[in-house]
Amino acid sequence: MSGLQDPARYAQFLSAQLRAREPIEACVARSLAGDMAPPAVSHLLRADLAELGSPPAGPDLRFAMPDKAEPIGLSWAIAGSHLGNRMMLAKLSGHGELPTRFLESAEMIAFWSRLRPHLDRELPEDVMRRAAQAAEAVFDLFLESMLPTTRTLAA
Known part of the structure; x- marks a missing residue:
């Protein structure tokens, strides 16, 4: 078994998503409202990780x-990320019983629908x-969340 079909690798993916999404949420x-505010999904990530028996790990990010x-x-970066999650969900179908609350998020699909009219408008340069700049900050945080984390034991 390779890729995200492996429960340990899938848990690593979910944990990295959680590390990035909690500070974004x-x-x-604090600062977004209405149609521009992506819904919170960290509770779905926590539920999927709990079902896998894998507590989230790693330092908090800001x-x-x-x-x-x-x-x-x-908003665009978060919504686009979820479209990628839907592709992963399709690849996971038929490969065991992995929890997929996060990948299936109906709230994120509804958010994409609300956001589309804003994305279709022409905006000044x-x-x-x-x-x-905002999208790049989101992508940078996701990249940081995927860096290996180290755990230390108190002596």
């Missing part, structure tokens, strides 16, 4: 929107640049 709760960044960039 905290930022969203996230803040760059100064003057456009929130639509954060400066707004697009600031949206790209």
